[in-house]
Amino acid sequence: MAASSFPHYTLSFSSSSAALSPNPRSVPRRPAVISCTSSTYDPSPLVEAPAPLPKTIRDEARRLRGPPQSFSAKYVPFGSGLDSAESYSLDEIVYRSRSGGLLDVQHDMEALKSFPGAYWRELFDSRVGRTTWPYGSGVWSKKEWVLPEIDSDDIVSAFEGNSNLFWAERFGKQFLGMNDLWVKHCGISHTGSFKDLGMTVLVSQVNRLRKLNCPVVGVGCASTGDTSAALSAYCAAAGIPSIVFLPADKISMAQLVQPIANGAFVLSIDTDFDGCMKLIREVTSELPIYLANSLNSLRLEGQKTAAVEILQQFDWEVPDWVIVPGGNLGNIYAFYKGFHMCKELGLVDRMPRLVSAQAANANPLYLYYKSGWKDFKPVKAMTTFASAIQIGDPVSIDRAVYALKNSDGIVEEATEEELMDAMAQADSTGMFICPHTGVALAALIKLRNRGVIRPTDRTVVVSTAHGLKFTQSKIDYHSKDIKDMACRLANPPVSVKADFGSVMDVLKRHLNSAPKY
Ligand SMILES: Cc1ncc(COP(=O)(O)O)c(C=O)c1O
Numbered sequence: 246m247a248a249s250s251f252p253h254y255t256l257s258f259s260s261s262s263a264a265l266s267p268n269p270r271s272v273p274r275r276p277a278v279i280s281c282t283s284s285t286y287d288p289s290p291l292v293e294a295p296a297p298l299p300k301t302i303r304d305e306a307r308r309l310r311g312p313p314q315s316f317s318a319k320y321v322p323f324g325s326g327l328d329s330a331e332s333y334s335l336d337e338i339v340y341r342s343r344s345g346g347l348l349d350v351q352h353d354m355e356a357l358k359s360f361p362g363a364y365w366r367e368l369f370d371s372r373v374g375r376t377t378w379p380y381g382s383g384v385w386s387k388k389e390w391v392l393p394e395i396d397s398d399d400i401v402s403a404f405e406g407n408s409n410l411f412w413a414e415r416f417g418k419q420f421l422g423m424n425d426l427w428v429k430h431c432g433i434s435h436t437g438s439f440k441d442l443g444m445t446v447l448v449s450q451v452n453r454l455r456k457l458n459c460p461v462v463g464v465g466c467a468s469t470g471d472t473s474a475a476l477s478a479y480c481a482a483a484g485i486p487s488i489v490f491l492p493a494d495k496i497s498m499a500q501l502v503q504p505i506a507n508g509a510f511v512l513s514i515d516t517d518f519d520g521c522m523k524l525i526r527e528v529t530s531e532l533p534i535y536l537a538n539s540l541n542s543l544r545l546e547g548q549k550t551a552a553v554e555i556l557q558q559f560d561w562e563v564p565d566w567v568i569v570p571g572g573n574l575g576n577i578y579a580f581y582k583g584f585h586m587c588k589e590l591g592l593v594d595r596m597p598r599l600v601s602a603q604a605a606n607a608n609p610l611y612l613y614y615k616s617g618w619k620d621f622k623p624v625k626a627m628t629t630f631a632s633a634i635q636i637g638d639p640v641s642i643d644r645a646v647y648a649l650k651n652s653d654g655i656v657e658e659a660t661e662e663e664l665m666d667a668m669a670q671a672d673s674t675g676m677f678i679c680p681h682t683g684v685a686l687a688a689l690i691k692l693r694n695r696g697v698i699r700p701t702d703r704t705v706v707v708s709t710a711h712g713l714k715f716t717q718s719k720i721d722y723h724s725k726d727i728k729d730m731a732c733r734l735a736n737p738p739v740s741v742k743a744d745f746g747s748v749m750d751v752l753k754r755h756l757n758s759a760p761k762y
Pocket residue numbers: 438469471472539570571572573574575576577633634679681709710
């Protein structure tokens with residue numbers, strides 16, 4: 246990226262001398278599955294408070310704890326159907342099936358079906374906007390569909406979810422001739438991205454496992470910046486050590502400082518995200534570090550609640566399209582799963598069509614789709630302003646293909662110029678989106694131009710992170726400081742002398758040339 250004419254702030258961090266273990270090879274290799282199930286599990290805290298403290302919302306939740314419910318969930322091989330012979334308790338530590346495939350969390354749908362759709366709609370609606378622990382969270386307000394068996398006392402939550410569903414009135418009208426366009430701002434969240442939705446679930450389960458005396462010394466992830474931020478924040482809240490593997494110089498400064506501030510052990514590694522992912526998988530199979538990437542299907546249980554939330558925000562009406570930026574490809578499946586559960590359990594009667602939007606510089610799913618799903622090849626992901634999706638070998642490729650095939654879905658891509666222009670257009674109508682949301686909006690623009698999405702189709706674009714995490718990309722764009730990019734919507738600040746006449750001259754020139762609204 247070219248140097249910006251805006252001031253650049255540099256922050257340097259000396260590398261830490263701390264090490265995870267003197268010699269990882271000396272740690273005995275763990276079996277692929279660790280069982281932590283205990284029949285004598287006591288959900289009360291390990292350490293009693295020394296003196297009585299004032300009552301908290303956790304105490305209140307304990308007091309109101311009802312009889313145990315009959316809902317349950319387990320891990321099964323992904324795509325194995327209802328009668329899989331292979332399954333694991335959620336209290337086991339397992340990320341892959343026996344054959345090496347992905348896992349999925351399978352709920353006891355028969356138990357959930359014993360209540361009609363109207364019951365679930367009313368239950369979920371009744372919990373919105375409450376502080377009752379843990380239901381004030383958009384994720385835990387759907388606890389029965391997420392981790393039904395966890396004790397509320399073990400939950401680590403920042404009251405995530407319940408994010409704004411923004412009616413993009415001006416963007417829709419001005420740039421697309423659309424009147425029913427919405428942006429689901431999942432990035433307006435505790436750590437500034439949708440990752441909070443999954444991380445509250447994963448860290449809560451780790452909290453439970455540690456109380457079960459499971460040998461988990463910490464939680465680790467590879468990250469392009471958002472997973473690491475969420476992991477370190479939730480772990481810090483629970484007092485659990487976190488370890489993050491980051492590709493050196495490939496994430497934004499705002500993202501880098503998040504795990505540092507939250508006390509994570511941060512490794513800046515001279516590779517890309519795919520290289521970090523490979524390393525964390527190797528490390529977590531050697532050390533008792535719990536894997537927090539979306540390869541771990543627990544994460545998707547939290548992320549799927551954003552789909553339920555969208556339906557809820559539309560008063561249980563189903564949108565026509567939902568567009569999701571795609572990188573490691575867990576989220577597109579999470580959305581599919583959320584919508585599908587709502588249909589299967591009778592809350593709604595149909596599914597929206599899903600669109601996965603990729604940066605053209607990191608587009609393995611797009612290429613696979615274009616080949617008619619014939620030939621999947623990982624790619625070497627190139628630099629993109631949408632840095633959080635600079636991923637060439639997505640772990641959830643099979644989940645994404647399943648979600649798209651079963652929702653009559655589409656994959657679209659966006660060049661650097663298209664995604665940056667779309668971001669600038671959105672910002673000019675009052676949003677402040679991240680470049681990944683720019684990818685999704687650029688995909689929408691293409692699909693509208695081709696007439697695939699119609700002017701009156703109710704369309705939701707999922708905004709995955711807060712724009713404030715990616716200010717450098719906006720500074721570069723508005724400085725017109727990007728090689729081979731016209732930056733046609735650049736709006737740089739105007740320098741002016743500190744005297745009335747000069748300011749008046751500049752203002753008059755501007756008012757005469759500015760478009761009249
Ligand atoms: C901001 C942002 N948007 C989109 C994505 C893509 O999500 P997924 O990896 O689930 O496809 C990621 C992470 O990968 C992200 O951090």
